[in-house]
Amino acid sequence: MSQLLWPLVRFLLLIEVAASVNFFHHRYEQLVQALFNVHNECPDITRIYTIGRSIQGRHLYVLEFSDNPGIHEPLEPEFKYVGNMHGNEVLGRELLLQLSEFLCEEYRRRNERITRLIWDTRIHILPSMNPDGYEVAANQDPDAIGYLTGRNNANGIDLNRNFPDLNTFMYYNEKNGGPNHHIPLPANWKSQVEPETLAVIHWMSRYNFVLSANLHGGALVANYPYDKAQEQRSRGYQRKSNTASPTPDDKLFRKLAKAYSYAHHSMHQSPTCGEQFADGITNGASWYSLSKGMQDFNYLYTNCFEITLELSCDKFPPQKDLEKEWLANREALITYLEEVHQGIKGLVSDENNNGIAGAVISVNGIGHDVTSGDQGDYFRLLLPGTYTITASADGYRPQTVTVTVGPAGPSLVHFQLKQDTIKGPMEKKAPATSLSSKALQKKVVPRAARKKTQR
Ligand SMILES: [Zn+2]
Numbered sequence: 001m002s003q004l005l006w007p008l009v010r011f012l013l014l015i016e017v018a019a020s021v022n023f024f025h026h027r028y029e030q031l032v033q034a035l036f037n038v039h040n041e042c043p044d045i046t047r048i049y050t051i052g053r054s055i056q057g058r059h060l061y062v063l064e065f066s067d068n069p070g071i072h073e074p075l076e077p078e079f080k081y082v083g084n085m086h087g088n089e090v091l092g093r094e095l096l097l098q099l100s101e102f103l104c105e106e107y108r109r110r111n112e113r114i115t116r117l118i119w120d121t122r123i124h125i126l127p128s129m130n131p132d133g134y135e136v137a138a139n140q141d142p143d144a145i146g147y148l149t150g151r152n153n154a155n156g157i158d159l160n161r162n163f164p165d166l167n168t169f170m171y172y173n174e175k176n177g178g179p180n181h182h183i184p185l186p187a188n189w190k191s192q193v194e195p196e197t198l199a200v201i202h203w204m205s206r207y208n209f210v211l212s213a214n215l216h217g218g219a220l221v222a223n224y225p226y227d228k229a230q231e232q233r234s235r236g237y238q239r240k241s242n243t244a245s246p247t248p249d250d251k252l253f254r255k256l257a258k259a260y261s262y263a264h265h266s267m268h269q270s271p272t273c274g275e276q277f278a279d280g281i282t283n284g285a286s287w288y289s290l291s292k293g294m295q296d297f298n299y300l301y302t303n304c305f306e307i308t309l310e311l312s313c314d315k316f317p318p319q320k321d322l323e324k325e326w327l328a329n330r331e332a333l334i335t336y337l338e339e340v341h342q343g344i345k346g347l348v349s350d351e352n353n354n355g356i357a358g359a360v361i362s363v364n365g366i367g368h369d370v371t372s373g374d375q376g377d378y379f380r381l382l383l384p385g386t387y388t389i390t391a392s393a394d395g396y397r398p399q400t401v402t403v404t405v406g407p408a409g410p411s412l413v414h415f416q417l418k419q420d421t422i423k424g425p426m427e428k429k430a431p432a433t434s435l436s437s438k439a440l441q442k443k444v445v446p447r448a449a450r451k452k453t454q455r
Contacts, residue, residue: 024323025090026097028058028131029137034097035063035127037406039366042104045069045118051126052199052452058131060199063100063121072122074347074355074377075412077210079395080124080304081333085159085214085294086454087133088150089377090314091325092215096127098326099333113334121340124207129196137316145316151454153194156438158217160455161290162197163297164189167228170300180248181369183300200294201271201301208373209304211381213338214294216455217317219310220267221277226306228285229291245285247299248368252383256339257281257307263335265328273313285307290455303370305381308455343405346414348372348391356393356417364388379410382439391415 026034036382047069050059064070072078081099082083083092103123106114117123128134130153137150152158165185173179190198226245246280261267268280277287284290298306317325348359355376362369364387372378380389384407388432392398396417403413 023094023098023326024319025094025138025316025322028128028135030063031093031097032059032133033220035061035100038063038104041101041398042107045107046104051203052131052195054132055195056132057166058259060126060129060131060196062203063125063127065100065103065118065125066121067119068441072208072373072375074373074375075345076120076122077345077379078124078207079214079337079340080207080209080217082126082129082212083215083340084128084134085130086151086216086315087130087135087153088137088145088148089215089315090134090216091217091315091317091322092309093127093134094322095215095311095326095329095333096125098330100125100127102330114416115332117337121337123209123337124209126200126203129200142316142318147315153196155194157194158454159194159196160214160294161292162194163201163292163294163300164193165228165292166300167226167291167296169229179369180300180367182302185301187218199298202303204298204304207299208379210304210379211256211336212298212304212306213336214306214308214311216308216310217312217315218454219275220270220280221275221287221310221315222260222267222281223284223287223308223310224253224281225284225299226258226293226307227290227296227455229285229289241285241287244283246283248366249299249305249381250283253305253307254281255306255383256336256381259339260307260309260332260336263332267332271331284455287455293455299368303379310455340379340381341410343380344387344389344403344413345377345379345410346412348376348393348415348417350377350396351416351418353416356396359391359393359396359417362390362392364390369413389413391406391417393417396420 011123034325035048039048045065045067047064048061050061052060081096083096084090103114107118132154133150133152138148142147164185169183169239170180225247229242229245247281258279258281270277295306295308312325348358357374357376359372360369361380362379370378370380382405384405386404388400388402390398390400398418399415403411405411
């Protein structure tokens, strides 16, 4: 483009990118309109798709950002943000709409940081996982709204207590041997989950998500797995101090949670909502234990690392606060997204350079594996350090390498596996658990302790 034309084009672009989301509480139709407005403004880098419908028939729309929307590009990680899982916790929903518009506008303004993010990442944004609950909450008189009105879906079910309980299998495996990753679902799981939960589980199975956050309200803290404690001694409603229930990736999860809390205007100072959290972060179980939550399910069933963000003391903040809240969270939302680019990633292929799907990537000393996606690419989030990594796949000889991970960007570590001609297919791994789901259900699993601030 000629040097003379460029200032004119930039000027026109700025005029065209008028704010379309604005700061107000979006009812369902307005939310849909806002998503399509962003898509129309940035058609080349966005796609809208639905992962299913709520009980009352509202679409669970996702807005995707990518330089190639609709396509998984090998070595480009998939990221997701999920908002409004509790219908009455609405700030996340509005922040995700603001974020969508921000990404689109800044890309068009050639903001280098945002452009790089969209080129290197496939970002999926689900502003509302519980649109039915939202409408119930939004219909209330703001001054008279009940604390839990609209929290649940239209069947009265809390979606963050509705995922299959894989922690029980994991704790069993911890004692008796067995994995804490890609734990199979119980046989009857589909009949036990709500349509919104089912849609999200199918979504997680379709995309090889690497990193995620689940946006809530009612407190100001970044909460990381596990949410469910191994033993829940308290059954009552009283508060109690729990012991932390860390994952094998505890240090990484703390870093991820801090990435958000420190980029947020005030979360790291933990000043509000009557509860103190050092650095503005907490292990879920050490706050209070909850069962069948979404973040634990991400970790135990998929390759995805998810944290739960509590973003405001007020679950349904007044409209006048929305702009201030956006400014308090904007940098944190972008910073957390960028966290998907760390550790190692690479391709697992055979001797003819065909990608091997489902290859297992193990890190010595961290008892939690990830697997490669359909095209053989894998992503393993890791803190800086030196690691011994092994790739293995059925019918191939495992390959082990030592790699040093630096603080910036992910290191590329490819594996080319040789066919195991001597032994034939690798010895089949022991099933995830030798205990039937029926037997597990008989084990006493007390209900999660409840308290006023419920994530
Ligand atoms: Zn919540």
